[in-house]
Amino acid sequence: MSEPTPTYYKKMLGGVKADPYRICKLYGINGGPHEHITKKMLRGVNKDDGINTELDLIRVVRGQLDRWEEMIKEDQISAPKFSLHFPGCSCELCFE
Numbered sequence: 001m002s003e004p005t006p007t008y009y010k011k012m013l014g015g016v017k018a019d020p021y022r023i024c025k026l027y028g029i030n031g032g033p034h035e036h037i038t039k040k041m042l043r044g045v046n047k048d049d050g051i052n053t054e055l056d057l058i059r060v061v062r063g064q065l066d067r068w069e070e071m072i073k074e075d076q077i078s079a080p081k082f083s084l085h086f087p088g089c090s091c092e093l094c095f096e
Contacts, residue, residue: 023038044057
């Protein structure tokens, strides 16, 4: 049996549930950390998630922002595209 719908999913706007995922879709926020952070901010203080105060919310969102920044930096590191050459090869086929 499914869990009861939390109150933050019962908010209505224009005849439909105005849950965080629908709001993200409306704004073109498509998944990943951006959507997750937006959801946390829209839900605010949520004792079910262990976020009991606004300071808890800031700490959680800051941690997510820090990880998002790390992911962007990791993605900027060039990685070999092919393993046809020796380790450390920097020819145009192995790196862009």
